[in-house]
Amino acid sequence: MTLVKYACDYCRVRRVKCDGKKPCSRCIEHNFDCTYQQPLKKRGPKPIGTRSLKYIPKAKMFIDNKSCTAAAEISMKVPKKVIDQCLRLYHDNLYVIWPLLSYDDLHKLLDEEYNDHYVYWFLVALSAATLSDLQSELESEGGFSFTGKQLAVLCMSSRQQFDDLSGRDIFRIMTYYCLLRCFSQSSDVRNSYRLCREAIGLVIVAGLHREKAYESLSFREQQLLRKVYYLLLLTERYYSVYVHCVTSLDTTIAPPQPDRNGPSTFFG
Secondary structure (H helix, E strand, C coil), rough: CCEEEEEEEEEEHHHCCCCCCCCHHHHHHHHHCCCCCCCCCCCCCCCCHHHHHHHHHHHHHHHHHHHHHHHHHHHHHCCCCCCCCCCCCHHHHHHCCCCCHHHHHHHHHHHHHHCHHHHHHHHHHHHHHHHHCCCCCCEECCCCCHHHHHHHHHHHHHHHCCCCCCHHHHHHEEEHHHHHHHHHHCCCCHHHHHHHHHHHHHHHHHHCHHHHHHHCCCCHHHHHHHHHHHHHHHHHHEEEHCCCCCCCCCCCCCCCCCCCCCCCCCCC
């Protein structure tokens, strides 16, 4: 079977197979004049136009700049001074609303475990939630302003690069809780609910939905974990009404005891 490179005008218009003869069999059958006047169309991609060539360097520059910005955000570490200011704001304004750790405990973590990924992410997430709740921002010595959303993005970007499943569960759970508070303040229900489910998933994996898991812990450890558990329980109940979801946590876990003498110190 021979391949026909060029069909006659009639066969091309009708989009039927042509035998390429002059005249072809179809034109003879239908008594048409068999002509080959239409020019051949070039196959393959069209050549790049002059206008497109002008935009290629600009597009490349934009992509490179965007990649550099993203890399800078991921590698950037929030200064200790900024975090410490946020911790004070949290202690003075928000601890009574969603109590996690006292300022003394938080400051000790900042001083001693700032370079631990999981502690650092928790402190940044707590700072993000604090600024979002108070609807404020802080300015560093270099003149760079930090908002709650910016701190949350820095925290999540850094976690995507380094996070693993062997981390310290309590700090991971508290990080998720703080991030969900931050996103809920900006009415980002989708992200805040997703973070809530991830935190609850970690609670269940760690067995904190069973009272037996608390028996071997010290009183202070129990207090912290019970606080986190009930904060997540209340948050989940809110979402169960707001987005009509099924709840996973219940009140079979004993609640934390109230801080009668002010915020208790967790780390001794």
